[in-house]
Amino acid sequence: MPAAKRSASAASVLALTAAGRRAPRARLCLRLAAPLSFLLLLAALLRTQPPSAPPAAPPPSTGPAKVAFLFLVRAGVPLDFLWDAFFRNGEEGKFSVYVHSAPGFELDRTTTGSPYFYGRQLARSVKVAWGEPTMVEAERMLFAAALEDPANQRFVLLSDSCVPLYNFSYIYTYLMVSPKSFVDSFVDKTEKRYNPSMSPVIPKDKWRKGSQWVTLIRRHAEVIVGDKHVLQVFRRHCKMVVTKALLGRKPNYRRLGFGLRRKQILKGATRMEHDCIPDEHYVQTLFSIKGLENELERRTLTYTVWNQSSDPKDKMTWHPMTFEYETASPEQINSIKVSLQILFWYLFFYFIGL
Ligand SMILES: *[C@@H]1O[C@H](CO)[C@@H](O)[C@H](O)[C@H]1NC(C)=O
Numbered sequence: 001m002p003a004a005k006r007s008a009s010a011a012s013v014l015a016l017t018a019a020g021r022r023a024p025r026a027r028l029c030l031r032l033a034a035p036l037s038f039l040l041l042l043a044a045l046l047r048t049q050p051p052s053a054p055p056a057a058p059p060p061s062t063g064p065a066k067v068a069f070l071f072l073v074r075a076g077v078p079l080d081f082l083w084d085a086f087f088r089n090g091e092e093g094k095f096s097v098y099v100h101s102a103p104g105f106e107l108d109r110t111t112t113g114s115p116y117f118y119g120r121q122l123a124r125s126v127k128v129a130w131g132e133p134t135m136v137e138a139e140r141m142l143f144a145a146a147l148e149d150p151a152n153q154r155f156v157l158l159s160d161s162c163v164p165l166y167n168f169s170y171i172y173t174y175l176m177v178s179p180k181s182f183v184d185s186f187v188d189k190t191e192k193r194y195n196p197s198m199s200p201v202i203p204k205d206k207w208r209k210g211s212q213w214v215t216l217i218r219r220h221a222e223v224i225v226g227d228k229h230v231l232q233v234f235r236r237h238c239k240m241v242v243t244k245a246l247l248g249r250k251p252n253y254r255r256l257g258f259g260l261r262r263k264q265i266l267k268g269a270t271r272m273e274h275d276c277i278p279d280e281h282y283v284q285t286l287f288s289i290k291g292l293e294n295e296l297e298r299r300t301l302t303y304t305v306w307n308q309s310s311d312p313k314d315k316m317t318w319h320p321m322t323f324e325y326e327t328a329s330p331e332q333i334n335s336i337k338v339s340l341q342i343l344f345w346y347l348f349f350y351f352i353g354l
Pocket residue numbers: 166167168169170
């Protein structure tokens with residue numbers, strides 16, 4: 001990739017949750033295809049378990065606890081050089097890296113400039129379709145792989161558009177001192193994605209929505225990997241349906257920024273079906289069913305912006321603003337850090353506004 005192009009995309013940053021609530025459609029963006037999101041992240045321990053085994057107590061760890069950085073990407077990791085700098089300033093032995101990419105894609109000297117990513121792709125992966133349950137399956141594969149290392153104690157899910165906003169030591173400490181997972185999760189009274197056929201496995205009052213980008217403690221990652229029933233219901237009843245009305249009269253798929261399968265669109269055009277985006281509901285709803293909500297900090301650590309772009313192109317897509325070289329100066333990044341401190345209050349007022 002030419003250097004100039006690289007630095008522009010490098011600076012692209014990430015995308016946010018609060019504004020997304022205001023525009024439920026725009027929230028569709030919080031998925032793999034989402035362009036740049038900024039992230040703060042996080043860390044690490046237990047034993048290899050088959051996905052269906054009940055969680056066991058973590059064995060004693062010999063080394064320091066690790067933060068597992070889980071990258072859910074389309075192919076390579078475009079911002080690998082930024083992450084490389086981040087990991088280089090980190091402490092060896094306090095983090096691990098896993099990448100879920102398209103089947104067959106390998107991370108080596110020809111596909112990444114950062115040794116931290118060499119060979120870090122999962123041995124097994126699925127072909128992920130935007131808005132389909134495969135997105136959630138890919139997430140689970142990342143959690144399952146990272147659980148194999150007993151030192152991994154915190155699990156940070158990241159897209160290929162995320163960059164770290166803070167340095168390694170700050171993020172490591174931030175995550176390790178929190179005994180809770182960070183999961184944006186709320187009840188959206190305006191959406192109609194809950195399908196009564198999901199009952200009784202998923203009761204209506206347990207249905208939740210939130211950002212796909214979560215940071216989990218080990219026990220919660222085990223809950224996800226151990227779940228079969230709720231996922232099964234999602235596979236059956238929670239799929240994305242793209243209607244022609246949604247796409248507009250002359251949809252420009254390229255501009256929308258993701259590949260939709262022809263089948264998805266035709267289906268939506270001819271039939272009234274529930275439109276449901278699994279990755280915006282699965283983890284949140286599963287934790288609510290399992291009674292874990294009091295173990296969550298109900299916010300994501302990924303910052304995104306949905307409505308501040310002056311580029312009309314961004315307004316046309318289902319994606320949050322892409323931070324570019326000009327919109328990611330040190331001053332701008334600092335102001336984002338300051339705004340993160342008021343994010344909690346911002347959300348709070350929004351809920352009052354409901
Ligand atoms: C990391 O960032 C924190 C806060 O932003 C700062 O106080 C600390 O000195 C930084 N540490 C390193 C090793 O750069």
